[in-house]
Amino acid sequence: MLDPWQLGRVELANRVVMAPMTRNRADEHGVLPEAAVDYYAQRAGAGLIVTEGTQPTAAAQGYPGTPGLHTDVQQAVWAEVADAVHARGGRIFCQLMHTGRISHASLVPPGARIVAPSAVRADLEVQTADGRSVPAPEPEEMTPDDIAEVVEGFASSAARAVAAGLDGVELHAANGYLLHQFLAPGTNRRTDAYGRTPAGRARFVVEVTRAVAERIGADRVGIRISPGGQFNDMDDRDNDETYVRLAAEIGELRPAYLHTLRRRSTPLHRTLRETWPTTYVLNTGYNGGSELDDVAPIVAEGAAHLVSVGRLFISNPDLVERWRHGHPRAAWDEDTFYTGGERGYTDYPAWHEADGSAASSAPTRRGAPA
Numbered sequence: 001m002l003d004p005w006q007l008g009r010v011e012l013a014n015r016v017v018m019a020p021m022t023r024n025r026a027d028e029h030g031v032l033p034e035a036a037v038d039y040y041a042q043r044a045g046a047g048l049i050v051t052e053g054t055q056p057t058a059a060a061q062g063y064p065g066t067p068g069l070h071t072d073v074q075q076a077v078w079a080e081v082a083d084a085v086h087a088r089g090g091r092i093f094c095q096l097m098h099t100g101r102i103s104h105a106s107l108v109p110p111g112a113r114i115v116a117p118s119a120v121r122a123d124l125e126v127q128t129a130d131g132r133s134v135p136a137p138e139p140e141e142m143t144p145d146d147i148a149e150v151v152e153g154f155a156s157s158a159a160r161a162v163a164a165g166l167d168g169v170e171l172h173a174a175n176g177y178l179l180h181q182f183l184a185p186g187t188n189r190r191t192d193a194y195g196r197t198p199a200g201r202a203r204f205v206v207e208v209t210r211a212v213a214e215r216i217g218a219d220r221v222g223i224r225i226s227p228g229g230q231f232n233d234m235d236d237r238d239n240d241e242t243y244v245r246l247a248a249e250i251g252e253l254r255p256a257y258l259h260t261l262r263r264r265s266t267p268l269h270r271t272l273r274e275t276w277p278t279t280y281v282l283n284t285g286y287n288g289g290s291e292l293d294d295v296a297p298i299v300a301e302g303a304a305h306l307v308s309v310g311r312l313f314i315s316n317p318d319l320v321e322r323w324r325h326g327h328p329r330a331a332w333d334e335d336t337f338y339t340g341g342e343r344g345y346t347d348y349p350a351w352h353e354a355d356g357s358a359a360s361s362a363p364t365r366r367g368a369p370a
């Protein structure tokens, strides 16, 4: 767990990945605050940081306060983040996220449409630019031109990521966002070449991966999936073949890694692990737990090369050092996950600061481990 690992062209100091986590602190232009430079630098002890979900184009945004990577100003702050993480010996991939049907007209540019593989509305509430919750809109089915435009958007944003000095990108094909919406039968009702069969449902994600790999090199590209996941009103049942097909096709490109969210181990997970040709990353957080005792056996038994850990990294910027030395872990405060400015963001102390006044002035934490 705490030994180095070669990931594509970069060496990671250890096998612990900070999982991607949306923090909604960017401004209305999708520009990260300066505090984000500290936030990521504080967490550079992770072998790899995967950033919060980031829109590759303005039309890909689905929540207020998520950052973009499609303008020069956005890119400039990402460059500062990359420099700060590298200066502390860390590595960082930017997660590119197009939210598809999980969005609202107030979050995308005037005239942009909310698109998805098919016109299937999510039965949930989405957020508006000013933070209200309203019923999700019915998305428009993507045309071939829309598909080409989104593919190009991912590729050009990935080029910006590399230009900013980030080590690579992770394509977000999990948790009910656009790429997952193509993979899952409940949201993909298409009858053209992008639907109907496992190969059809996988096609769009394969095309995005190929385009991004051609632009920046496959060894700078990771991809995150959540087979069977129900988050965001998804119906992804009986769909193992699509994931097997997807992994086989993109595996030929030899991307840096495949990152799977797993609630319980199934034959599909074993197949993916056994057939995936490069680094395999597992996140068992929501069900299996993300403490050292939960994740160390995953690496020891070979169920994955790397494990990703989410919430513990919010409240323990120096998580790997705490694990290494057996220091206690601080609990996280859910109330500041998505709000709060620098509170709950950059004010969780590292262990050596965590005694005396720093600890006693910290806010009351909830939802926590020990």
Ligand SMILES: Cc1cc2nc3c(=O)[nH]c(=O)nc-3n(C[C@H](O)[C@H](O)[C@H](O)COP(=O)(O)O)c2cc1C
Pocket (backbone or CB within 6 Å): 019, 020, 021, 022, 023, 051, 052, 053, 095, 172, 174, 175, 224, 261, 283, 284, 285, 286, 289, 290, 308, 309, 310, 311, 312, 337, 338
């Ligand atoms: C505040 C928060 C924001 C998240 N945002 C994202 C995201 O932007 N992209 C993503 O793929 N997963 C996201 N996730 C899921 C995490 O990457 C991870 O899978 C989850 O937290 C479970 O792992 P854990 O139990 O170690 O926290 C988010 C989770 C949390 C708690």
